[in-house]
Amino acid sequence: MTAAAVEVFGDRLALAGRFAQLLATDGVVRGLIGPRETPRLWERHLVNCGVxxxxxxxxxxxxxxxxxAGLPGIVLAVARPDLDITLVEPLARRTAFLxxxxxxxxLDNVTVVRGRAEEVIEQVAGADIVTARAVAALDRLAGWCLPLARVGGRLLALKGASADEEIGEHRAAIERIGGGEPQIRLCGVGLIDPPATVVEIVKEREVEVGRGRSGGSSRRSSGAAADGSVRGSAGNAAGRSRQSGGGGRYGQSGRAGGSGGRAAGEGRGGGRGNKRRG
Known part of the structure; x- marks a missing residue:
C-alpha cells in the first residue's frame, strides 16, 4: 500500500484493501488476475484506476x-460512492466474481450486467461517462462505448504510452461514429509516476448503430427482482455513504472544472430507469 492509495481512497481505504484481497485470492484462483500481479495490485491496478x-x-x-475483474469500475465505486456505476461484462465467470x-x-452504487456492449444498449444507454481499460484499439472501443453515452457524455479510456499514436490512427473513424476530437488527460499528476493516461472522447451526436440481443442482468442482491427493483441488505448503509460523500481526494466533487461535467441528476439520458436503485 502506498501514500497515493491513502490519498485516493481516504476514509474508504480499508474497503479498497478488502477489494485488493479479493483480487489477490479469488481473482487469481479464477484467472482474472495473474499471480505475478499481486505484489503490485495497489500501484498498477487500484491506484492507477482510482486517479x-x-x-x-x-x-x-x-x-x-x-x-x-472490476478495473476500473469497482475501484471507482469504492473511491467515489456518489457515482452510479454499471459494470458490463460478457463472460459468466467474470460477472459471477463481480x-x-x-x-x-x-457497494450499493453498482449494478452488474452480463453482455457485450452492443447487446445491452437499450439497458444502459444514456450514461454521463463510459469507461474502459485496455480492451481494444481506440476505434473499436469508441464503437462499442459511445452508443452507451448520452450526447455530451464522454468516453474515458485508460490507455498506455501509445495513446497519441492511436488517436492519430483512429481520429477519422471516431468522428464518423459521433465522437469529437480525442484528448489526452493525465490523471494523478504529482501523485503517481507516471500519471495515468486517459483518452477522453466527447459524444457529439447520435449515430444509428445495430442492436444486438439484450444482455442478462445480474444484481448484487440474490433476492433482487428480475427488473432489479429490490435492493440488498447493505443498501441503507451504502446509501448513506453515497449521500455524505466520503472517499479520498476526489470524494466530494472530482477535479474542479472537469471537462463535460455537470451536477448530479441534471437531464440524464433515458434507457436506464429499470436499473436505478430505488
Missing part, C-alpha cells in the same frame, strides 16, 4: 465496459 476519479462530476452515471465482490463490499 481517474478526478475526471468525474458529482453523481455521474457511469458504465464500465469490459469490467473483467457480483460477489459487489455484495462482499456492500
Amino acid at each position: 481517474m476519479a478526478e475526471l468525474f462530476p458529482i453523481g455521474a452515471s457511469v458504465v464500465d465496459v469490459g469490467s473483467g 457480483t460477489e465482490a459487489v455484495d462482499e463490499l456492500g
Whole structure:
C-alpha cells in the first residue's frame, strides 16, 4: 500500500484493501488476475484506476465496459460512492466474481450486467461517462462505448504510452461514429509516476448503430427482482455513504472544472430507469 492509495481512497481505504484481497485470492484462483500481479495490485491496478476519479462530476452515471475483474469500475465505486456505476461484462465467470465482490463490499452504487456492449444498449444507454481499460484499439472501443453515452457524455479510456499514436490512427473513424476530437488527460499528476493516461472522447451526436440481443442482468442482491427493483441488505448503509460523500481526494466533487461535467441528476439520458436503485 502506498501514500497515493491513502490519498485516493481516504476514509474508504480499508474497503479498497478488502477489494485488493479479493483480487489477490479469488481473482487469481479464477484467472482474472495473474499471480505475478499481486505484489503490485495497489500501484498498477487500484491506484492507477482510482486517479481517474478526478475526471468525474458529482453523481455521474457511469458504465464500465469490459469490467473483467472490476478495473476500473469497482475501484471507482469504492473511491467515489456518489457515482452510479454499471459494470458490463460478457463472460459468466467474470460477472459471477463481480457480483460477489459487489455484495462482499456492500457497494450499493453498482449494478452488474452480463453482455457485450452492443447487446445491452437499450439497458444502459444514456450514461454521463463510459469507461474502459485496455480492451481494444481506440476505434473499436469508441464503437462499442459511445452508443452507451448520452450526447455530451464522454468516453474515458485508460490507455498506455501509445495513446497519441492511436488517436492519430483512429481520429477519422471516431468522428464518423459521433465522437469529437480525442484528448489526452493525465490523471494523478504529482501523485503517481507516471500519471495515468486517459483518452477522453466527447459524444457529439447520435449515430444509428445495430442492436444486438439484450444482455442478462445480474444484481448484487440474490433476492433482487428480475427488473432489479429490490435492493440488498447493505443498501441503507451504502446509501448513506453515497449521500455524505466520503472517499479520498476526489470524494466530494472530482477535479474542479472537469471537462463535460455537470451536477448530479441534471437531464440524464433515458434507457436506464429499470436499473436505478430505488
